[in-house]
Amino acid sequence: MALMRVKFTKMHGLGNDFIVLDARDKTLPVLSKETIRALSDRTMGIGCDQFLILESHAEATVRMRIFNADGGEVEACGNAARAIGLLLGEPATIATAGGLISTTPQDAGIAVDMGEPRFDWDAIPLAYPMDTAAMPVGWDMLEKPLAVNVGNPHVIFFVDDCDAVPLDSLGPQIETDPLFPHRINVNVASVVDRQTLRLRVWERGVGLTRACGTGACATAIAAMRRGLVERDVTVHLPGGPLRITWGENNRITMTGPATEAFRGSFELDDYP
Structure with missing residues (x-):
């Protein structure tokens, strides 16, 4: 059976760091809490505060699913929104479990309309x-x-x-x-x-x-x-x-920097 190699992007917003998987044009297997915890581990995995999965969405530029390092899915993350705004590189709308938000690249970083x-x-x-x-x-x-x-x-x-x-x-x-x-x-x-x-x-x-x-x-x-x-x-x-x-x-607007740290890939079977 062929191993599945998954590409990722490592990003951060003021040191709040993320593993980003882009599943907009591909199908990824469902990742268990245990797998997300293993990948998020800073000693044995890649390491992050939050684990992000991007998916296609009918009413937004992208859907962003957010998992904390303990594997639990959460509603929103402002630093993650700025990171994805940087990754997309243009004004965008992002669907989250906490609602629809929008991002705009600016000279001072990424501005995020966080809603009410x-x-x-x-x-x-x-x-x-x-x-x-x-x-x-x-x-x-x-x-x-x-x-x-x-x-x-x-x-x-x-x-x-x-x-x-x-x-x-x-x-x-x-x-x-x-x-x-x-x-x-x-x-x-x-x-x-x-x-x-x-x-x-x-x-x-x-x-x-x-x-x-x-x-x-x-x-x-x-x-x-x-x-x-x-x-x-x-x-x-x-x-x-x-x-x-x-x-x-x-409505709340948050403006600040985001950074892409590096890109890489991992074998999914290495993280049960």
């Missing part, structure tokens, strides 16, 4: 009703967060110094709390001034990450909702800055 934020408790979703602008809950030093869905669910805590928060221990506790039936992405942010935020993210199914595009969007929207910043801000993550704008039309 959702604030209702059952749109996050939460396990029971509460005010998502000031949630009456807390975990140790992290209290009274905001929650917002920007294609995937986020909870945001504002603190004096985001670098001082032990996010490696609190992140997994909050991610898997029963309050969040679909688990949650955890953001801790500090306000520098009315145009600038600093942010660290514990990403659902990934862990601590150098950058999270939807996390930057969610955090900026949360800060704007509380009146802490203007509606056009720069969010500084460990991997670098992203510009987030919340337009008068209620």
